[in-house]
Amino acid sequence: MSPAPGPASAPARALSFLARLLLLPALLVGLWWWAASGEGSFYLPTPGTVATTFVDVWVSERFLTDALPSIGLLLTGFFLAAVLGVGAGLALGLSRTLRALTEPVLEFLRAVPPPVLVPLLMLLVGLDSTMRAAVIVSGCVWPVLLNTIEGVRAVDPVLSDTCRVYRIRGRRRLTTLVLRSASPQIMTGLRQALSIAVILMVISEMFASSSGLGFAIVQFQRGFAIPEMWTGIVLLGLLGVALSLVFGQVEKRVLSWHRGLRATARGG
Amino acid sequence: MNRDTRPHSQEGPDVLDVNGLRKTYGSAGGSVEAVHDLTFRLDAGELACLVGPSGCGKTTLLKCVAGLLAPTGGTVAVDGRPVHEPPPDMAVVFQEYGRSLFPWLTVRGNVELPLKEKRLPRARRTALVEEALEAVGLAGSARSHPWELSGGMQQRVAIARAIAYEPRVLLMDEPFAAVDAQTRADLEDLVRGLWQRFEMTVLFVTHDIDEAVYLGQRVLVLSSAPTVVQDDVEIDLPEQRDQLTTRSAQRFTELRARVHGQIQQAKQASARE
Amino acid sequence: MTTSPTRAGAGHAPATAPSGPQPPGRGSASVRTVSLGLCGIVLFLLAWELLPRTPAADPQYLPPASTVLATLAERAATAQFWGAVGDTVLAWGSGLAIAAVAATVLGLVVGSVPLLRAYTASTVEFLRPIPSVALIPLAILLYGTDIRSTLLLVVYAAFWQIYVQVLHGVADVDPVAEETARSYRLGRLARIRYLVWPTALPYLLTGLRLGAAVALILTITAQLVIGSPGLGQEIAVAQSSGAPDVVYALIVATGVLGVLVNTGVRAVERRALHWHPSVRGEVSA
Known part of the structure; x- marks a missing residue:
C-alpha cells in the first residue's frame, strides 16, 4: 500500500473541511464550558447541563403541547401572509394608478414596527390562537407585499414586449413572466417575513398566552429555572436555524436560474 | 409538416x-x-x-x-x-437577445411557450420545436438554459422561437x-x-x-x-x-x-x- | 414611396431623434403620482374616520382617525411622550451604531482573510438565524429593564444583517482590480482603503438600511416585552389600562418614527452612493 497522492489527499481534504466546519464551534463550546464552571456563573449553566436538561424538558409531552402548536401557528401565519402579500403585490405592481394611490399609505403601514400589533389586538379581542395567527399575518404581509410590488415593476421591458409579440397574456403571462421575474424580490420579502413571524410568534406568547414556546421560556425565567430557560433559548435557536435551512433549500430550487444568470453575468 | x-x-x-x-x-x-x-x-x-x-x-x-x-x-x-x-x-427577434429569452425556462421551454399559448396539440408542438432547433443548429442544447449559452447561440434560440411560431412576417x-x-x-x-x-x-x-x-x-x-x-x-x-x-x-x-x-x-x- | 432626401416640412423635428421610446414627461407624471398619493392618504383617513361610525366597526375597538390624532396631539404636548421618543431613538441609534461599527470592522477583517472566513462560516451560518427574541429572558436576567436589555437584542439583530452584507461586499472586489492593486505594490491597508472599502460600501449601506429597520422593530419589542423605557413601554402601559385611543396614537407615533428612519437611511444611502453607477440590488443570502 503505497500512499499515492490521490487517496492520501482525499482524507486530508475531508479533515480540513471538518476542521473548518467544527473548529470554531468547538472552541466556543469549550469557552462556554470554562466560563460556566467558574465562580459566580449562576446564570450560565454548562453546555452539559443544558443538554441533559434539554432532553428532560423537551423530549416529552411538552414538545407536543408547547412547541408544536407554536410552530404550527407560525407557519400558518407565514403562509397566509405570503399568499396575501404576493396576491396584493401583483395587483398593485401591475396597476400604475393603484400603486400611486396606495404608495404613501403602504410606506407608513410598513414602517410601523409589527410588534405593536400584539398589545393592540390583545386589547381589542384578546389573544386566542386565531388572533395570534392574525398578528403574524398582519406583521409579515408588508415585506412580502412591498418586495412583490418592486419585483413586478422590475419586469424587463424587452421580455414584456416578447410576451406581447407572441400574444402571451392572462394567466400564462402572470405565471411565466410576472411571477417568475419577481421571484428573487419575492423570496427576499419572504425571508424578511419569516424572521418577523418568529419574533411575533414568540412575543405574542410571552406577552399574552398561557401556553406555547414563548410562554414556557418566560415561565422558566420568572421561576429562575435557569437551565430550563436556556433550553428554551436553544430550542428557539434551533427553530430559527431549521427554518432558515428549509427556506434556503426552497430558495435554491426556486431561484436556480437566477444564480446561474448572475454567475454567468459576473464571469463575463 | x-x-x-x-x-x-x-x-x-x-x-x-x-x-x-x-x-x-x-x-x-x-x-x-x-x-x-x-x-x-x-x-x-x-x-x-x-x-x-x-x-x-x-x-x-x-x-x-x-x-x-x-x-x-x-x-x-x-x-x-x-x-x-x-x-x-408576426414574430419579432429583438436586439437584446439576453433579455428577450426567459432565463427561468430551458431553450426548449422558450421555443415552446408561444406554441402553448397558440393551443397547439403536444405532438405538433414537439415537432415544431424540434424542427426549429434543428434548423438553427441547436438540437443538442434543448435542455440548457439560455444563460448557459454564448451570445450567438442565445440569438439562435430567439430565432428558433420565431420560426417555430410559423409567422407570415418576421x-x-x-x-x-x-x-x-x-x-x-x-x-x-x-x-x-x-x-x-x-x-x-x-x-x-x-x-x-x-x-x-x-x-x-x-x-x-x-x-x-x-x-x-x-x-x-x-x-x-x-x-x-x-x-x-x-x-x-x-x-x-x-x-x-x-x-x-x-x-x-x-x-x-x-x-x- | 417617398424618396425626397430633405423633408424639412415639420419645423419642430429636433436634430437628434430618440431611437427608443422616451419616458413620458417627468414633470406631469410626478404631479399625477403625488396627487394620487395624497388622494390615497385622504381616502385612508376618511375610511378610518367613517368606519367606526357605521355598524361595521365598534368605535371602542377602532376609534375614528380624528380621535386618535387628537389623542396623539395631546400626548405630543407632554414631556413624558418626548422622553419616551428620546429613549426609543437613543436605544435604536446606539444599538445600530454599535452593531454597525462591530460588523464593519469584523466584516472587513474576516472578509479579506480567506482563512478566517473559512473557519468562521459555519458558526456565522448557525448564529445568524437565531431569533434575537430568544435572548429576551437572558436580557431580563442580566440587565432587568435597563436600556442594556434593549441594546442586547438590538445589537444582536442588527449585527448579522450588516455583517453578512459587508462580507458579500468584500467578496465582490473585482479580481482584476485586486491584481492591479497588487502589481502597483499597494499595501494591505491601502488596498482596503482604495479597493475593498469602496466596493463594500454599497453593500454596507444596504446592510445598514436593513439593520436600521430591524433595530427599530427590536427596540420596540424589548420595550414592550421587557418594559425598558420608551414608546414600546408606553404602549404596554396604555394597553393594560385599557385605552385603545392611546394605543392607536402611540402606534401612529411609532409608524412616523419608522417612516423617518426609512427615509433617513435611504437619503444617507443616496448621498453616499452618488458616485455609484447603479443602485445596488439586495443580496438575498
Whole structure:
C-alpha cells in the first residue's frame, strides 16, 4: 500500500473541511464550558447541563403541547401572509394608478414596527390562537407585499414586449413572466417575513398566552429555572436555524436560474 | 409538416403595408418626433433590409410595425388588416437577445411557450420545436438554459422561437448588433437559409450597410431627422449568396457604395437642419 | 414611396431623434403620482374616520382617525411622550451604531482573510438565524429593564444583517482590480482603503438600511416585552389600562418614527452612493 497522492489527499481534504466546519464551534463550546464552571456563573449553566436538561424538558409531552402548536401557528401565519402579500403585490405592481394611490399609505403601514400589533389586538379581542395567527399575518404581509410590488415593476421591458409579440397574456403571462421575474424580490420579502413571524410568534406568547414556546421560556425565567430557560433559548435557536435551512433549500430550487444568470453575468 | 421552399415572387400581394407612419413622443418640454412620415410595402416572401444612421428611429418604426407602439399618425397593415396590437402571424427577434429569452425556462421551454399559448396539440408542438432547433443548429442544447449559452447561440434560440411560431412576417431589430464578427457572418447565412426554407416575409433592421446589402432583396434607406424612406434599392445579387464570393463581387461593391452614399447624404441633410 | 432626401416640412423635428421610446414627461407624471398619493392618504383617513361610525366597526375597538390624532396631539404636548421618543431613538441609534461599527470592522477583517472566513462560516451560518427574541429572558436576567436589555437584542439583530452584507461586499472586489492593486505594490491597508472599502460600501449601506429597520422593530419589542423605557413601554402601559385611543396614537407615533428612519437611511444611502453607477440590488443570502 503505497500512499499515492490521490487517496492520501482525499482524507486530508475531508479533515480540513471538518476542521473548518467544527473548529470554531468547538472552541466556543469549550469557552462556554470554562466560563460556566467558574465562580459566580449562576446564570450560565454548562453546555452539559443544558443538554441533559434539554432532553428532560423537551423530549416529552411538552414538545407536543408547547412547541408544536407554536410552530404550527407560525407557519400558518407565514403562509397566509405570503399568499396575501404576493396576491396584493401583483395587483398593485401591475396597476400604475393603484400603486400611486396606495404608495404613501403602504410606506407608513410598513414602517410601523409589527410588534405593536400584539398589545393592540390583545386589547381589542384578546389573544386566542386565531388572533395570534392574525398578528403574524398582519406583521409579515408588508415585506412580502412591498418586495412583490418592486419585483413586478422590475419586469424587463424587452421580455414584456416578447410576451406581447407572441400574444402571451392572462394567466400564462402572470405565471411565466410576472411571477417568475419577481421571484428573487419575492423570496427576499419572504425571508424578511419569516424572521418577523418568529419574533411575533414568540412575543405574542410571552406577552399574552398561557401556553406555547414563548410562554414556557418566560415561565422558566420568572421561576429562575435557569437551565430550563436556556433550553428554551436553544430550542428557539434551533427553530430559527431549521427554518432558515428549509427556506434556503426552497430558495435554491426556486431561484436556480437566477444564480446561474448572475454567475454567468459576473464571469463575463 | 412539409413546408416547401417556395419560389420568390415579386408579384405577390402586399403582406406588410406601412402608410404615412408618424410617431411623436410627447413630453413636458415639448414633443420629440421619432418617425416623420414613412411609407413602404413588402410583398409576400420578400426579404427587405431597413438601414439607416443610428438614432434615426429604426427601433421606433419596428415597434410600431409590430403593434407594440401606437403610431401618432398613419397606418400599418398586415395582410390588409390594420395593426393595433401585435398581430397573430408576426414574430419579432429583438436586439437584446439576453433579455428577450426567459432565463427561468430551458431553450426548449422558450421555443415552446408561444406554441402553448397558440393551443397547439403536444405532438405538433414537439415537432415544431424540434424542427426549429434543428434548423438553427441547436438540437443538442434543448435542455440548457439560455444563460448557459454564448451570445450567438442565445440569438439562435430567439430565432428558433420565431420560426417555430410559423409567422407570415418576421421582424428583426438589429439582431446581430451585439455579437462578434464571425458569429455574425454565420447568423447572416442562417437567416438567409431560413428565409429560403420557410415561407416568411422578413423585415430586417440594421445599421450595418454591408449586412443590409448582403442579406436583402431590397434595401430601404432611412434618413434621420426627419425620418423618411430616402431610397429603395433593389439588390440584384444572385439568390445563392455566400460570405466570400458575394462580398467580393463587383456588383456588391457598387450596391454598397450606393447605399453608403445615400446614408452620407442623409446625415448631411440632417446636419444642415 | 417617398424618396425626397430633405423633408424639412415639420419645423419642430429636433436634430437628434430618440431611437427608443422616451419616458413620458417627468414633470406631469410626478404631479399625477403625488396627487394620487395624497388622494390615497385622504381616502385612508376618511375610511378610518367613517368606519367606526357605521355598524361595521365598534368605535371602542377602532376609534375614528380624528380621535386618535387628537389623542396623539395631546400626548405630543407632554414631556413624558418626548422622553419616551428620546429613549426609543437613543436605544435604536446606539444599538445600530454599535452593531454597525462591530460588523464593519469584523466584516472587513474576516472578509479579506480567506482563512478566517473559512473557519468562521459555519458558526456565522448557525448564529445568524437565531431569533434575537430568544435572548429576551437572558436580557431580563442580566440587565432587568435597563436600556442594556434593549441594546442586547438590538445589537444582536442588527449585527448579522450588516455583517453578512459587508462580507458579500468584500467578496465582490473585482479580481482584476485586486491584481492591479497588487502589481502597483499597494499595501494591505491601502488596498482596503482604495479597493475593498469602496466596493463594500454599497453593500454596507444596504446592510445598514436593513439593520436600521430591524433595530427599530427590536427596540420596540424589548420595550414592550421587557418594559425598558420608551414608546414600546408606553404602549404596554396604555394597553393594560385599557385605552385603545392611546394605543392607536402611540402606534401612529411609532409608524412616523419608522417612516423617518426609512427615509433617513435611504437619503444617507443616496448621498453616499452618488458616485455609484447603479443602485445596488439586495443580496438575498
